[in-house]
Amino acid sequence: MSTAPGVPGSPTPATGPSAAPGGTPGGDAGTATAPAPRRVRVQHLREAKEAGRRLTMLTAYDAATARIFDASGVDMLLVGDSIGDNMLGHATTIPVTMDELIPAVRAVSRVARRALVVADLPFGSYEASPQHAHAAAVRMLKEGGANAVKLEGGRRIAAHVELLTGAGIPVVGHLGLTPQAENILGGKRVQGRGNDAADALLADAVALADAGAVAIVLEMIPEGLAQRVTDRLAIPTIGIGAGAACDGQVLVWLDMAGMTDWSPRFAKKFGDVGAALAQATGAYISAVHDGTFPGSEHTYQS
Numbered sequence: 001m002s003t004a005p006g007v008p009g010s011p012t013p014a015t016g017p018s019a020a021p022g023g024t025p026g027g028d029a030g031t032a033t034a035p036a037p038r039r040v041r042v043q044h045l046r047e048a049k050e051a052g053r054r055l056t057m058l059t060a061y062d063a064a065t066a067r068i069f070d071a072s073g074v075d076m077l078l079v080g081d082s083i084g085d086n087m088l089g090h091a092t093t094i095p096v097t098m099d100e101l102i103p104a105v106r107a108v109s110r111v112a113r114r115a116l117v118v119a120d121l122p123f124g125s126y127e128a129s130p131q132h133a134h135a136a137a138v139r140m141l142k143e144g145g146a147n148a149v150k151l152e153g154g155r156r157i158a159a160h161v162e163l164l165t166g167a168g169i170p171v172v173g174h175l176g177l178t179p180q181a182e183n184i185l186g187g188k189r190v191q192g193r194g195n196d197a198a199d200a201l202l203a204d205a206v207a208l209a210d211a212g213a214v215a216i217v218l219e220m221i222p223e224g225l226a227q228r229v230t231d232r233l234a235i236p237t238i239g240i241g242a243g244a245a246c247d248g249q250v251l252v253w254l255d256m257a258g259m260t261d262w263s264p265r266f267a268k269k270f271g272d273v274g275a276a277l278a279q280a281t282g283a284y285i286s287a288v289h290d291g292t293f294p295g296s297e298h299t300y301q302s
């Protein structure tokens with residue numbers, strides 16, 4: 001079990017579920033012995049910031065892992081376009097389409113009982129206009145079952161965020177290294193260095209918050225800038241490579257669990273799932289080869 005903070009219904013809350021303000025019952029029906037955990041909803045994000053409780057977010061792309069992360073108490077599940085380079089064999093997130101992402105969003109939404117499910121809008125699905133973003137976001141909620149969408153960009157997409165928010169679609173912003181723009185940013189590099197770049201990023205963050213964003217992901221920016229943004233906004237900042245000053249953290253689950261050979265400097269490996277999977281696979285192959293699997297306990301008799 002994780003040491004998830006006291007956001008509603010967390011399995012191991014630091015301060016107990018009773019400390020959670022304003023929670024409402026989860027969408028799934030509970031049983032007498034196992035009541036449904038209370039859903040994390042958008043108001044809880046701001047409440048967590050106000051109470052100084054750090055938020056957790058992990059990516060998820062399928063039901064099997066989403067179920068584990070949700071039961072462990074993660075506050076938000078991000079069905080990220082990082083599905084492209086982590087699951088679909090693409091080199092970047094750029095080729096990911098709505099039709100590839102929606103089934104993953106649907107799988108995660110079906111099993112998430114507590115976590116807020118955030119769906120990325122993939123490259124090419126939202127930039128052209130607020131109406132373009134609205135059409136994509138509606139699909140993520142109606143077809144995917146997501147609770148919120150995430151868009152990359154700042155002042156450029158503030159009107160998009162305002163339209164979505166007004167239409168009842170919670171938006172998570174994403175600033176700093178925005179991987180969909182890596183061609184123009186010159187690769188995966190730290191952003192917001194220097195006074196002008198830092199001021200521009202802060203102005204972007206304020207514009208997103210003013211437009212109604214419920215949280216902002218800050219990716220690969222200096223710690224001091226993350227602190228400035230976090231101090232300035234009433235909504236939570238969720239950092240990835242942005243240091244400890246953020247109101248919460250997000251990681252790609254394959255980096256977090258040790259499923260990849262390479263991971264970025266900011267991604268701590270909290271487990272060695274890749275090695276465990278390789279070991280189990282090797283044991284299975286050996287058992288089939290040497291005839292010890294299947295045994296009589298795995299075999300049906302007439």
Ligand code: KIV
Pocket residue numbers: 059078079080081082083120174217219240250252
């Ligand atoms: O798609 C993704 O995984 C993301 C995270 C890096 C925040 O956007």
